[in-house]
Every structure is written in structure tokens, then in C-alpha cells.
Amino acid sequence: MSDKTDKSGYWTANLRIVAWCLVIWALVSFGFGILLRPLLSGIQVGGTDLGFWFAQQGSILVFLALIFFYAWRMNRLDRQFGVDEQ
Amino acid sequence: MDQFVVNLIFVGASFALYIGIAIWARAGSTSEFYAAGRGVHPVTNGMATAADWMSAASFISMAGLIAFVGYDNSTYLMGWTGGYVLLALLLAPYLRKFGKFTVSEFIGDRFYSPTARMVAVICLVVASVTYVIGQMTGVGVAFGRFLEVDNTTGLLIGACVVFAYAVFGGMKGVTYTQVAQYVVLITAFTIPAIFISLQLTGNPVPALGLFGEHQESGEPLLATLNQIVTDLGFAEYTAHHADTLNMVLFTLSLMIGTAGLPHVIMRFFTVPRVSDARWSAGWTLVFISLLYLTAPAVGAMARLNITELMWPEGTSGQAVSVEQIQTDADYAWMETWQKTGLLGWEDKNGDGRIQYYNDANPQMQERAEAAGWQGNELTNFNRDILVLANPEIANLPGWVIGLVAAGGLAAALSTAAGLLLAISSAISHDLLKGQLTPNMSEKAELLSARIAMAVAIAVATWLGLNPPGFAAQTVALAFGIAAASIFPALMMGIFSKRINNVGAVAGMLVGLIVTVVYIFLHKGWFFIPGTNTFDDSDPLFLTVQSTSFGAIGAILNFATAIGVSRVTAAPPQEIQDLVESVRVPRGAGAAAADH
Numbered sequence: 001m002s003d004k005t006d007k008s009g010y011w012t013a014n015l016r017i018v019a020w021c022l023v024i025w026a027l028v029s030f031g032f033g034i035l036l037r038p039l040l041s042g043i044q045v046g047g048t049d050l051g052f053w054f055a056q057q058g059s060i061l062v063f064l065a066l067i068f069f070y071a072w073r074m075n076r077l078d079r080q081f082g083v084d085e086q
Numbered sequence: 087m088d089q090f091v092v093n094l095i096f097v098g099a100s101f102a103l104y105i106g107i108a109i110w111a112r113a114g115s116t117s118e119f120y121a122a123g124r125g126v127h128p129v130t131n132g133m134a135t136a137a138d139w140m141s142a143a144s145f146i147s148m149a150g151l152i153a154f155v156g157y158d159n160s161t162y163l164m165g166w167t168g169g170y171v172l173l174a175l176l177l178a179p180y181l182r183k184f185g186k187f188t189v190s191e192f193i194g195d196r197f198y199s200p201t202a203r204m205v206a207v208i209c210l211v212v213a214s215v216t217y218v219i220g221q222m223t224g225v226g227v228a229f230g231r232f233l234e235v236d237n238t239t240g241l242l243i244g245a246c247v248v249f250a251y252a253v254f255g256g257m258k259g260v261t262y263t264q265v266a267q268y269v270v271l272i273t274a275f276t277i278p279a280i281f282i283s284l285q286l287t288g289n290p291v292p293a294l295g296l297f298g299e300h301q302e303s304g305e306p307l308l309a310t311l312n313q314i315v316t317d318l319g320f321a322e323y324t325a326h327h328a329d330t331l332n333m334v335l336f337t338l339s340l341m342i343g344t345a346g347l348p349h350v351i352m353r354f355f356t357v358p359r360v361s362d363a364r365w366s367a368g369w370t371l372v373f374i375s376l377l378y379l380t381a382p383a384v385g386a387m388a389r390l391n392i393t394e395l396m397w398p399e400g401t402s403g404q405a406v407s408v409e410q411i412q413t414d415a416d417y418a419w420m421e422t423w424q425k426t427g428l429l430g431w432e433d434k435n436g437d438g439r440i441q442y443y444n445d446a447n448p449q450m451q452e453r454a455e456a457a458g459w460q461g462n463e464l465t466n467f468n469r470d471i472l473v474l475a476n477p478e479i480a481n482l483p484g485w486v487i488g489l490v491a492a493g494g495l496a497a498a499l500s501t502a503a504g505l506l507l508a509i510s511s512a513i514s515h516d517l518l519k520g521q522l523t524p525n526m527s528e529k530a531e532l533l534s535a536r537i538a539m540a541v542a543i544a545v546a547t548w549l550g551l552n553p554p555g556f557a558a559q560t561v562a563l564a565f566g567i568a569a570a571s572i573f574p575a576l577m578m579g580i581f582s583k584r585i586n587n588v589g590a591v592a593g594m595l596v597g598l599i600v601t602v603v604y605i606f607l608h609k610g611w612f613f614i615p616g617t618n619t620f621d622d623s624d625p626l627f628l629t630v631q632s633t634s635f636g637a638i639g640a641i642l643n644f645a646t647a648i649g650v651s652r653v654t655a656a657p658p659q660e661i662q663d664l665v666e667s668v669r670v671p672r673g674a675g676a677a678a679a680d681h
Contacts, residue, residue: 045297046296046306047310047312049324052157055164060379085359
């Protein structure tokens with residue numbers, strides 16, 4: 001759209017989604033997988049704790065979910081602001 | 087049938103398949119050759135990108151590094167998958183909208199500066215050559231085992247094959263060949279893992295078996311593993327031992343580096359639409375995850391198997407005898423791998439047994455003294471052999487071993503050849519034709535591309551003889567360089583309208599130079615052994631090892647670019663309009679088609 005405010009609204013909405021996704025991205029990898037692992041040590045998973053599971057499995061599964069969520073959400077946002085490709 | 091013949095059949099058949107598909111696809115359409123992926127479904131494109139990206143580091147090296155260290159090396163798993171989130175959210179859709187074909191073209195246009203383009207080319211070449219050194223390490227291991235020759239001979243033969251493969255080259259661009267390579271690679275990685283997971287835990291899904299019950303002991307698998315490795319004085323498998331700061335920075339380096347590597351980013355330039363670029367990144371990660379979710383299981387289970395083989399009566403009983411290693415079929419893999427020079431043992435105390443334990447652990451030294459041991463006798467176990475030796479260690483059928491050989495070669499060769507093509511086109515097309523000698527004929531351009539390729543492979547092979555680390559560690563250095571130089575420039579180019587030509591060039595140069603110097607100070611100048619001033623066990627800056635420095639380099643790059651841009655003139659209006667247009671998907675349709 002040529003409307004300037006519409007475009008900047010789209011960009012702000014995009015930045016907000018990106019920021020939230022990156023918070024979760026950092027939380028599951030650097031957080032649960034490394035720095036916050038001691039806090040999760042009480043939760044047992046197959047002979048070890050939840051932090052170990054996040055470091056070797058969980059973070060990867062969350063990354064996948066994040067990318068697909070972002071693709072789906074952005075395609076909706078594109079249509080909402082009328083900036084999608086026809 | 088002899089194992090050597092089985093390997094030959096599998097390797098030969100897989101190569102025949104790739105070449106066959108290349109010929110078939112080429113006859114179908116020649117434009118495919120230049121723009122692999124255009125008009126290809128995001129799922130297919132994702133599979134091809136996954137094959138392109140998963141190299142010797144992921145296939146051959148990574149599980150071995152996890153196996154011998156445990157939790158602390160989870161950084162590889164998180165780092166090499168988490169980068170796709172950055173790629174999908176911060177770069178892929180915008181670069182697709184921009185609509186050119188190479189990373190340096192984007193940097194040159196966005197920062198309206200041929201200098202910026204040239205600096206980007208230099209960054210790409212430095213990162214890619216380092217990457218190829220890591221691949222050559224893997225190629226040496228795979229060829230050494232497959233041809234049953236020592237590692238150096240394997241490396242030299244491998245280098246010739248890689249060179250031929252890269253010159254034949256065009257097949258690289260054909261998406262369906264890469265799809266076939268992916269299928270070979272992932273089958274080769276998961277089939278042995280499924281077998282082993284069934285043997286040990288009864289669960290056919292290795293990622294679940296890892297957290298399952300060890301059938302023999304009735305305890306959880308990881309608890310059993312912790313028990314037997316600590317019995318031998320090694321660090322507990324699931325515990326956190328490494329320096330936390332270094333772990334965080336290393337993971338971050340790998341993540342940022344993934345999103346800054348040219349051969350991955352390029353794939354997203356050529357998908358049909360902006361929304362496909364977003365989906366494609368997701369599908370790529372789906373296919374990569376199949377290997378990455380399995381690798382930690384492969385590592386842990388192999389460590390358990392190896393330890394149990396070395397201590398057949400349990401860790402408190404007698405160690406395996408030299409005679410058993412020489413005669414028992416379960417130990418035949420040790421004899422085979424000894425030939426490559428990457429596995430070695432020595433009966434130091436002459437008791438006819440091979441004691442495998444951590445001789446640096448004080449408690450073990452007491453036990454060793456009482457038992458008359460004179461140090462760890464499994465003297466050499468190269469981490470890079472673990473995945474290739476794994477099916478033999480677990481006593482799996484011969485065809486599985488052949489399949490793994492084919493998979494390892496597919497992983498190493500496809501990535502090495504792809505990188506060589508990227509290096510040669512960067513030098514001949516972007517640097518020589520684009521900057522230094524614009525009037526060069528097409529023939530001269532092609533010749534210079536070949537020369538660049540030959541020089542790159544010669545350098546990589548020579549340095550691969552004395553690599554700065556195991557395959558995955560060397561590749562991690564390449565990611566650090568890409569993280570410090572390319573990613574910040576791309577991201578700022580999209581997310582900031584204020585970053586100008588001077589800022590971007592200064593940022594890239596600072597990021598590249600500081601990171602490369604830091605690496606050379608720790609790994610030796612130009613990776614020549616013995617020329618290093620510091621050692622990674624006691625690094626120059628805090629606890630940051632050279633493999634982790636890319637994250638710091640990236641921060642310096644961002645800071646320099648922002649600082650310099652602030653005190654110099656803002657980019658012209660048309661550049662600010664370009665940034666505006668890159669940010670919205672509408673109008674992307676024709677962009678790539680006019681190339």
C-alpha cells in the first residue's frame with residue numbers, strides 16, 4: 001500500500017512479533033538449556049533433568065514451532081495490511 | 087561378501103544415482119542450473135537446502151564430539167539449529183524481496199558502495215575457505231576408512247575427488263540431486279541409530295530411546311551411562327562442567343554464523359515468493375532436525391557401547407584382552423580403524439589387557455596404582471571416526487556399514503563442492519569481473535574461477551593435513567567468522583535506515599579482522615601449527631575460546647557500524663526507499679525473474 005502510516009503500522013506489528021519470538025528462542029536455548037538449567041533440576045526426565053532435555057531436544061522442537069508460527073502469523077499480517085503478494 | 091566390496095557398491099550406487107538424476111534433470115531444463123529452487127515447492131527446496139547445509143561437521147563429526155563430552159557439547163545442537171530462527175525471522179523474507187542472487191550484491195546495493203561489496207566478498211571467502219578445511223578433515227576420515235588407507239592418503243584422494251566433483255559442478259545446482267543426497271544422508275544417519283536404539287532400549291525412535299530405559303540394567307539409559315563413565319574417572323555425561331560464558335557465546339556464534347553463511351542464504355533468494363522464503367526456512371529446519379534430534383542419541387549410545395566393549399565384565403571387572411581384540415569379531419572394527427591411524431591402543435603395562443580410563447583423575451590414579459596400570463591404554467580415539475565406526479561397533483549388518491560410508495561421503499562432498507563453487511564465483515565474478523578487471527572475457531572469467539577453485543582446495547587440503555581441530559570444531563571457526571562479518575551487515579541493512587556505507591564497511595572490517603586475529607592467536611597464524619601465542623585452555627579474553635569469539639566479533643561489528651554511521655552522513659533517499667520496499671512483501675513477483 002502506498003499509505004505511509006499503514007506501512008509503518010505493518011512494520012511495527014512485524015517487529016513486535018519478531019521480538020516475542022526471539023524472547024522465546026533465547027529462553028528455551030540460552031535459558032532452559034544453559035543458564036536456567038539449575039532451576040529445572042528438580043524435574044526428572046529419563047535419568048536426567050529437564051534442562052538437559054531442552055539442550056538436546058526441546059530447544060530444537062521449539063525452534064521449529066517458532067518458524068512455522070512466524071510464517072503463518074506473517075502471512076495473516078500481510079493480508080491484514082494489504083501488503084501480501086497476489 | 088567382503089565389507090570393502092559392500093562399501094564400494096553402496097558408494098558407487100549412490101554416486102550413480104546423483105549423476106543419473108543430474109543428467110535427467112538437466113535435460114529437462116537448463117534454467118534450473120542457475121536458479122535451483124525457483125518454481126520448486128518449499129518442501130523440496132527445504133530438503134535440498136538441508137542437504138547443502140549438513141556437511142561433514144553435522145554428519146561425521148558432531149555426534150562424536152557429543153559422545154566424548156556429553157551435555158557441554160549440546161551447544162552444537164542448539165547453535166546449528168537455532169540459527170534458522172534468526173534466518174527465518176530476520177533475513178530470508180527481506181533478502182527474497184530484494185530479489186538479487188548473492189549476498190555481496192545485496193551488501194553492495196544497500197550500502198551503495200563497491201567497497202562494501204568487495205569487503206563482503208573477502209569476508210565470504212575467508213569464512214568459506216575455513217569451512218572447506220573442516221570438510222577436508224571429514225573427507226580424509228571418510229576416504230581413509232572407505233579405501234582402508236591411512237588418513238593422509240585418504241585426504242589426498244578425497245581432495246582429487248572433491249575437485250573433480252566441483253568442476254563437474256553443475257549438478258550442484260540441481261535441486262533434485264540434492265534431494266537424493268539428503269535422502270541418502272538421512273537414511274544413512276538414522277538407520278544405524280534405530281538399530282542401536284532398539285538394541286539398547288527397545289525404542290525404535292533414538293530421540294526417545296535416549297531418555298528411555300537401558301534394557302540390560304533396567305535403569306534409565308543416561309543414568310547407566312553416567313555410572314559407567316564416572317566409574318572410569320571420566321566426567322559425568324549429563325552434568326554441566328564447561329565454562330558457562332563460553333558455552334553461551336559459542337552457541338550464539340554458531341546461531342549467528344548459520345544466518346550469515348552465503349551458501350545457505352542464497353537458497354532463500356530463489357524461492358518463488360516472499361511467503362515461501364518464510365516457509366522454506368521452516369521446512370529446511372524440519373529436515374535438519376531429523377539428524378539433529380538423532381545425533382545426541384547416537385553419541386550417548388556409542389559412548390555406552392564403546393565403554394562396555396572395553397570393559398566386557400563391567401567397569402569393576404577385567405579389561406578387554408589384547409587377544410580378544412585380535413580374534414573376536416565384535417572387535418574387528420578396531421583393527422580396521424587402526425589402519426587409518428585415527429584409533430590406537432597400546433598395552434603399556436604388558437598385562438595383555440587394554441585398560442581404558444581417565445588417567446588424569448586422581449582417584450583413578452590410586453586404583454591404577456593398586457591394579458598395576460600404567461596409564462590409559464586406549465591411546466587414540468579420534469572423535470571424527472565415531473559416526474562412521476558406529477554401525478561396526480554395534481555389530482550391525484554389512485549393508486548398514488556400506489550405507490553409512492555413502493552417507494558420510496555425500497555429506498562431505500556436496501558441501502565441500504558447493505563451497506568451492508561459492509569461493510570461485512566470488513573471486514572470479516564479484517571480485518575480478520565486478521571490481522578489478524571489468525573488461526575480462528567470459529573465457530578468462532571461467533579460467534580464473536577454475537584457478538581460484540584449485541588454489542582453494544590446495545590450501546584447504548594442506549591445512550587439512552594438520553587441522554586446527556576436529557571437523558566440527560574447524561567448521562565452528564568458519565561460523566564465527568561469518569557471524570562477525572556478514573550477519574550484522576545484512577541485519578542492519580534491513581532493520582536500520584540510518585546505517586550508511588562507511589559504517590557498514592568499518593563494521594565488517596572490524597568484525598572480520600578482530601575475529602580472525604583472535605582465532606590465529608589461538609590456533610596459529612593461518613592455522614599453521616605451533617605459531618599460536620595463546621591456547622584455548624587459557625584464552626586471551628576472559629574464558630572466551632577462539633571458536634566462541636564470533637559472537638564478540640558480531641557485537642563489535644554492530645557497535646562500530648552504528649557509531650561510525652551516527653557521525654557520518656545519512657544514506658541517500660533512494661537507499662532509504664529501497665529499505666522501505668524490502669520490508670513489505672508486495673511487489674516481489676518480478677524481482678528475481680529479470681536476472
